[in-house]
Amino acid sequence: MLFELTALSQSSYLGCIQQDIPLDPFPSPDSTRPETEHTMAIGAAFSMMSAFFIGGLYVAGALGAIALLLMKFFNISNPNLWNIMGNRAWESSTNFILIAIPLFILMGELVLRSGVAERMYNVLSRWLVFIPGGLIHSNIASCAIFAACAGSSVATAATISRVALPSFRQRGYNERLVIGSLAAGGTLGILIPPSIGLVLYALIVGESVGRLFLAGFIPGAILAITFMLMIGIASKIWPGIAPKEPSVSWRLRFVGLLSLVPIGILVFSVLGSIYFGFATPTEAAATGVTGALVIAIAGNSGMLILSLAAGAISRLPFLPSGTKTKLNDFQSAKPVLPGQVKRNFDEMVNILRESFLSTARTSAMILLILMAAFALQFAFASVRISVEMAEWISSFELSQLQLILLLVVFYLVLGTFMESYSMMLTTLPILIPVLNDAGVDKVWFGIIMVILLEAAQISPPQGMALYVLHGARKDTDKELSEYEGVLAQTGTINDVFIGVLPFMVCMFVVIGLVIAFPELATWLPDQAKGNR
Numbered sequence: 001m002l003f004e005l006t007a008l009s010q011s012s013y014l015g016c017i018q019q020d021i022p023l024d025p026f027p028s029p030d031s032t033r034p035e036t037e038h039t040m041a042i043g044a045a046f047s048m049m050s051a052f053f054i055g056g057l058y059v060a061g062a063l064g065a066i067a068l069l070l071m072k073f074f075n076i077s078n079p080n081l082w083n084i085m086g087n088r089a090w091e092s093s094t095n096f097i098l099i100a101i102p103l104f105i106l107m108g109e110l111v112l113r114s115g116v117a118e119r120m121y122n123v124l125s126r127w128l129v130f131i132p133g134g135l136i137h138s139n140i141a142s143c144a145i146f147a148a149c150a151g152s153s154v155a156t157a158a159t160i161s162r163v164a165l166p167s168f169r170q171r172g173y174n175e176r177l178v179i180g181s182l183a184a185g186g187t188l189g190i191l192i193p194p195s196i197g198l199v200l201y202a203l204i205v206g207e208s209v210g211r212l213f214l215a216g217f218i219p220g221a222i223l224a225i226t227f228m229l230m231i232g233i234a235s236k237i238w239p240g241i242a243p244k245e246p247s248v249s250w251r252l253r254f255v256g257l258l259s260l261v262p263i264g265i266l267v268f269s270v271l272g273s274i275y276f277g278f279a280t281p282t283e284a285a286a287t288g289v290t291g292a293l294v295i296a297i298a299g300n301s302g303m304l305i306l307s308l309a310a311g312a313i314s315r316l317p318f319l320p321s322g323t324k325t326k327l328n329d330f331q332s333a334k335p336v337l338p339g340q341v342k343r344n345f346d347e348m349v350n351i352l353r354e355s356f357l358s359t360a361r362t363s364a365m366i367l368l369i370l371m372a373a374f375a376l377q378f379a380f381a382s383v384r385i386s387v388e389m390a391e392w393i394s395s396f397e398l399s400q401l402q403l404i405l406l407l408v409v410f411y412l413v414l415g416t417f418m419e420s421y422s423m424m425l426t427t428l429p430i431l432i433p434v435l436n437d438a439g440v441d442k443v444w445f446g447i448i449m450v451i452l453l454e455a456a457q458i459s460p461p462q463g464m465a466l467y468v469l470h471g472a473r474k475d476t477d478k479e480l481s482e483y484e485g486v487l488a489q490t491g492t493i494n495d496v497f498i499g500v501l502p503f504m505v506c507m508f509v510v511i512g513l514v515i516a517f518p519e520l521a522t523w524l525p526d527q528a529k530g531n532r
Contacts, residue, residue, distance in 0.1 A: 070380075110292035266288060
């Protein structure tokens with residue numbers, strides 16, 4: 001009964017003692033519960049799961065309903081478990097590290113609306129135009145850097161696509177490859193830290209967030225490089241898909257790097273504070289929100305603030321006349337126009353309002369699903385579904401490699417009709433005992449799983465990023481057609497489906513490398529934090 005007791009949190013266990021509840025809350029199947037009842041519970045759980053998801057029920061509602069129905073009809077003999085289940089749901093929603101999720105989301109929303117994406121894209125394009133494939137490489141590099149701030153694949157793809165698509169239309173690039181690169185580059189947001197997906201995975205399996213963040217670096221870099229290699233090879237074989245770009249002076253390249261300094265400082269302050277032990281992930285996320293707010297204010301009103309400050313400082317009586325002259329010249333070159341302060345203030349208020357509303361929507365969705373997933377995890381443990389599934393899979397005597405390959409196929413199929421976070425939060429409660437019995441390193445498996453979730457984001461026909469990009473393409477076509485005075489013409493979603501296929505092959509290659517060489521995921525966290 002040791003496994004079942006570990007499914008309870010410490011306070012729930014103490015609550016059992018205080019309420020004089022038996023310490024063995026899950027009777028063994030050979031004592032009071034027949035084997036057929038376990039089989040019925042497993043069949044009922046998966047039947048309800050299939051029916052609810054096919055019927056389009058919200059994920060949190062589906063998971064919560066399954067947990068409650070299982071407890072109602074298969075745990076009648078021990079009504080005290082309802083009290084423990086309530087404690088479990090409460091603890092899952094009050095975990096300190098959960099605060100990192102809305103904070104990381106808010107950081108990404110502020111960066112997304114600060115205008116930094118366009119400047120970053122222009123700078124990177126100057127450094128990458130000489131590589132075969134030209135500006136398409138800028139999509140991957142920009143998404144990789146922006147993902148380190150946003151932490152969201154869909155937000156990254158949507159933001160970079162609106163910056164990039166107009167440039168590609170004017171230059172005559174192959175649209176399918178461009179769309180595919182944007183979709184694939186956006187998926188780096190769930191792997192390259194800080195990643196909301198890795199935070200959720202750490203919460204469910206009980207792993208260190210910092211260790212998982214470190215584990216994502218090398219596979220994330222390999223995945224980005226693999227994407228760029230594929231683009232370069234395709235451009236060499238079919239030169240027409242990516243026209244040769246004119247060269248850019250080295251002076252412009254180096255001057256443009258100044259635009260990346262704020263993003264570099266933001267990423268270093270967030271990740272560095274975690275890795276060097278200065279802050280917890282939650283405290284680092286709060287630091288990131290502060291930095292993102294500064295970047296948003298600077299991007300929206302930076303020159304206005306400098307101009308007003310120059311005017312105020314130039315009035316100080318003790319300043320040298322030469323300094324006053326320079327400050328007055330700066331203010332003359334950047335004058336404050338009538339009504340500009342109010343316009344900038346209103347725009348900043350609008351940025352904050354949109355960021356807060358979007359953060360509240362996304363956080364509420366994720367945290368509600370997470371609470372339901374913890375409730376389902378408890379229900380599976382109490383009804384012994386997790387144990388029965390682990391024993392059933394163990395009966396096949398699969399090796400660790402065979403088990404991982406089976407799970408890869410399972411997630412690839414599941415990703416064709418489920419969203420990535422839903423996949424993870426629905427399946428992990430079942431898989432944890434299976435992975436424990438097989439002795440699978442959960443940090444290593446976490447990186448494999450996250451790459452599989454990335455593939456789900458761009459997997460036809462239900463990949464969320466595909467529809468976001470198709471919508472961004474339609475908006476771009478509409479804006480360009482209105483500017484040129486012609487009728488807007490947008491391809492079908494099939495163009496997006498075809499464009500992502502080469503990048504999905506690259507993902508499978510990287511998954512194979514991580515499976516064959518686990519050190520790609522485990523070496524860096526072991527070096528930084530020591531062997532476990």
